[in-house]
Every structure is written in structure tokens, then in C-alpha cells.
Amino acid sequence: MLHPVGELPAGVYWRRRALVLGIALSVAGGGGWLAASVGSGTTPVTPAASSDSAAEPSLDTPSLEQVVPSLAAVQTPAEQTPLESAPVATETAPPPVAPAAGPVEGQACTDDMLAVDVVPAAPQAAVGTKPTFTLVVTNIAGVSCTRSLDAGLREVVLLDAAGTRVWGSNDCFPERSSEPRTLAAGEAVSFPVQWGGLTSEPTCTVTRANPPAGAYQLQGRLDTKVGGATPFTLV
Template sequence: MPTRCGLTAPTTVRRVWHPVGRLPARVYWRRRIVVLVVLLALLGGLAWLGVALLSGRDGTGAAAADRTEPVPEPALARVVPSVTAVATPDPPPVAVTQAAPPEAPPEPLAGGPCTDDMITLEVRAPAEVPVGSKPTFELAVANVSAVPCVRALDKGLQEIVMLDAAGNRVWGSNDCFPEASSDARTLAPGEVVSIPLVWGGLTSEPTCTVPRGNPAPGPYVLRARLDTEVSPDAPITLVQL
């Protein structure tokens, strides 16, 4: 500020904060505020620039770390998929089933009927018989069970037939002289009942209308039947005397 003598007065802190001049005091206060805002903006800009520089340096390091080149995948891995990448289906569960044990046959009832499984049937005859003779054959019924049982041995249920080597029927015990009777027997375990049947030595057929005659010499078989039970074949030979 010029003085009245034309000299410049020395500048002091007091004169800066409390300037004295021809202008109003508010003008100088506005100037002070503007200078202070500019100073604060300058300081803020410098601080932001420092932070940006530090952040850029850290970011550059991180970016350099991120730009590390990846290890190239082997060519074989690009063609053949990894075993872990291939989904293999699980095998279907195998159903395990246990077979039920076979049921044991019921025990035979003591005193009940003799079933075919409880008896055996056999034809007993001589090995050789002369042509034209009248031999006696036996039908043997045996109880092979462990309990006594009842079996019908009626005459109408008994039969012995003769067959030739070709299986043709030659004679039957019930063809021409059928008999009827009622004979229910109680057979003890192991008991054998022999029933005799006489053959007249001639051929026959069920109607007994065909002329009868002596069968030719040769091998034959005898087969017995008791109702539904059939015996094994018994060989017999007719010989010419």
C-alpha cells in the first residue's frame, strides 16, 4: 500500500489478514476465500496424484502377474479326453434271488390208501414156457412205505398182458374171462401179496371175437397192471417141444 509519502509500507501477517485499503473489507475477504479454495484444490490434486501413482504401481505389478503366460495344454490331451471327464454309466444292480427250497413230500398217513408211490408191482413167471401149455403167472404187490396202508386188489383191477418182440399185444388176462370182486387189503410195511393168474396158452384180444390160437415160439414180455400202477416188463420165451 502506498503511504502518503509515496513509500511502500512493509508487509506483515496482520496486514495480509487485515488489509487496509480503499476498497471495502468484504472485497478483501472474498479474495482471501478464493485464494484459500485454490490452495486447497491444489493440495487435493497433489494428494490424488500421489495416490494414483502408488495405485498404478501396484496395479502394474498385479497386471504383470496376471499376464503370466499359461502352460500350453498337451496336444494328446486335446484329442483324447481325460479319464475323469468320461462319464461311465454304473452297471445295473443285479437282483439276487434265493431259490426257495423244494417242499418235502408229505409223510404217508398210516392206515390211509396205498398210493402208487407206496407200492411196487412185479410179474413173476418162468423164463421159458412150452407152446400150448397153461402156465401160472403171479402178480406181486408190495408195500414199500414205512406205514400200513390199504389197497384195492379187485379182480377187475388186475391184468397181465403178453406182447411180442414188436410190441404187439398177443394175450390179456381180462380179454375172454373177466372176473369181478371186491378186495381191499391192508398191507403192512414190506408186505408182499402174490396173486396168481393162469394163462390158457392161447392168443386173445379185448373183444374175444377173433379166433384164438397158439402163439409162435419166440421171445415175449409180460406186463402187469393194478388199476393205475404198471409193472416193468418181464421177459418170457415160448419154446416148441
């Protein structure tokens, strides 16, 4: 055994014996290590993969939770309340409209219940004469009413064709009186006024003169009620 015999050199046979001995020792040592690992419950470490396999991404199998969502993640539609039916609009007849209240018997005469006019004694007069005009206040309402007809509230004015005031009955000779009056429906009350034929203004401080001949207008007033214009001519 120690001196091998063969056709080959002795060194070759020694190397073969050393290789066989090393293999036998490796097998014996690996078996002992495996037995020790099993006995101690330790899992043998798997050798690391090669550099090529490590560079590739791992394709893990998706877990069941990734494939099937949990019941908590699944939203179920909330219970819907049935739509309430809209109330049906019903047409109701409008309430009857009460008739507008008209004038009441014996109430105060408002301006729209009265008519104020000026009636000249003649449609024309000569310059410098003293014509007479009549102020007429008429209750045109269907009921009686009361109104103050004081002299200070009554007035007749003369206007020229342009509407400029030429004369007023209360300018230079104002009158004062207290004349509350109840006017029956349709009743007219007359107040004559004589004009002196001269111009005037409310303060009566401007020199008075005869207005020239021409077309003029007469207009009556009772406090806040102003009547329409009546033509008048001076010749």
C-alpha cells in the same frame, strides 16, 4: 427522409429501408408470439428435422426397467427338500423250510407206494402149454396203506418183442371181486394166473390161436399202476 441523398440511385436506398423495416417488424412479431406462448404455458413446437436426420433410426437411451430386471421377473430357486436317505436293506434269514410231508400211516396207497411184478413159474414154456404166472403187489412205502385189490383191477398181459399185445388175463375170462386190503409196510400179496396158451384181445371176439415161438414179455397191472416188463420165452 423521404428523399434520400447519396451517390447511389434512389431505388437502392429505398430497398435498404424496406429490408430494415421488415427485419424490425419480424423481431417485434416474434417477441410478441414468444411472450404469448410463455403466458399460456404452451411449449413451442420444434421444427421438424431435415429429411436426412429423419431417415436415421433414433437411438433412445434404454430405460432403467430395460437394464435392471424387475424383482418379479427374477426367479429364485425353490426351497429344496433334503434328500431322504434310502432305507438300508437288511438281510433277513429265510424262514425255515418245513420238510415235505411223507406218507401217513394208514393212508390210501398211491401208485408210487406200490410195486407190481409178474413172476412166471418158469422163464420159458412150450408153445401150446398152459404156464402159470403170479401177479405180485408189494407195498414199498415205509408205512401201511390201503388199496383195493379187486380181481377186475388186476391183470397180466403178454407182449411180443415189438410190444404188441398178445394176450390178457381179463380178455375172455374177466373176474369180479371186492378186495379192499390194508398192506403193511413191505408186505407183498400174490395172485396166481394160469394162461391157456392162446392169443386174445379185450373183446374176445377174434379167433384165438397159439402164438409162435420166440421172445415175449410179461407185464402186470393193478388199476392205474403198471409194472415193469419180465422176459418170457416160448419154445
